[in-house]
Amino acid sequence: MVGVTDRDPLPLGSALSLCSAAVATALVATTGVQRTALLATVGGVAVVALGIRLARHGHRLVGGLLFVAGAGGVAIGFSRGLSTTPSLQFEIYPALVGVTLLGLGLAPVRRGWERWFVTAGSAAVLAAVVTSGVVRGTATVPILLAGVATVVAWDVGEQAVNLSNHVGTDARTHRVELVHGAAAVGVGVAAVAMALFVQNVHVTGVPLSGLGVLLGATVVLTTALYN
Numbered sequence: 072m073v074g075v076t077d078r079d080p081l082p083l084g085s086a087l088s089l090c091s092a093a094v095a096t097a098l099v100a101t102t103g104v105q106r107t108a109l110l111a112t113v114g115g116v117a118v119v120a121l122g123i124r125l126a127r128h129g130h131r132l133v134g135g136l137l138f139v140a141g142a143g144g145v146a147i148g149f150s151r152g153l154s155t156t157p158s159l160q161f162e163i164y165p166a167l168v169g170v171t172l173l174g175l176g177l178a179p180v181r182r183g184w185e186r187w188f189v190t191a192g193s194a195a196v197l198a199a200v201v202t203s204g205v206v207r208g209t210a211t212v213p214i215l216l217a218g219v220a221t222v223v224a225w226d227v228g229e230q231a232v233n234l235s236n237h238v239g240t241d242a243r244t245h246r247v248e249l250v251h252g253a254a255a256v257g258v259g260v261a262a263v264a265m266a267l268f269v270q271n272v273h274v275t276g277v278p279l280s281g282l283g284v285l286l287g288a289t290v291v292l293t294t295a296l297y298n
Contacts, residue, residue, distance in 0.1 A: 079235060105162070108152040112145050145171060212263075
């Protein structure tokens with residue numbers, strides 16, 4: 072019998088989770104340099120993850136080459152981030168670290184640590200989103216949507232791990248994963264709409280931080296109930 076730690080997270084959910092984290096970062100990345108750093112890092116992490124999976128399943132040479140190439144892409148992304156101002160670095164680097172951790176968790180670089188990497192990576196991306204709102208003054212709608220995308224990245228990544236552990240990687244789970252991801256996005260969009268409604272009607276003069284707390288609480292609670 073195969074132990075749960077011998078199964079990789081499902082590839083579709085892993086890809087959706089990484090893409091969602093990238094979208095969250097792109098929504099608050101305000102300069103071309105930041106977006107270039109993000110693109111290089113996300114592409115590098117994806118190639119690293121593919122290399123790890125191929126090496127683990129017997130294709131060691133190809134997997135090793137992909138790992139090296141992907142690591143180079145990540146290094147380029149991080150070095151590109153250094154060419155920005157300190158305030159922009161403070162905004163983008165938590166996101167780059169978060170995307171990298173998330174990708175390594177979904178690769179996975181170490182079996183049994185998948186959830187830790189997914190949670191830590193999502194938290195780092197969320198820290199970048201919050202930093203963008205507080206330090207850079209990013210507009211309300213991108214901040215709220217980035218918050219939703221971060222929660223979706225965490226939720227879909229967790230599901231990729233959970234489904235793999237319960238039904239294995241050979242099960243036909245694409246429909247379940249897509250429906251779950253769509254439901255998470257729907258909940259998030261509804262939460263954003265509610266937060267914006269509260270802001271627009273000036274019920275209590277809720278600041279952006281309050282809207283963020285309201286949004287996060289709504290999405291996390293609904294996701295927990297859904298799971």
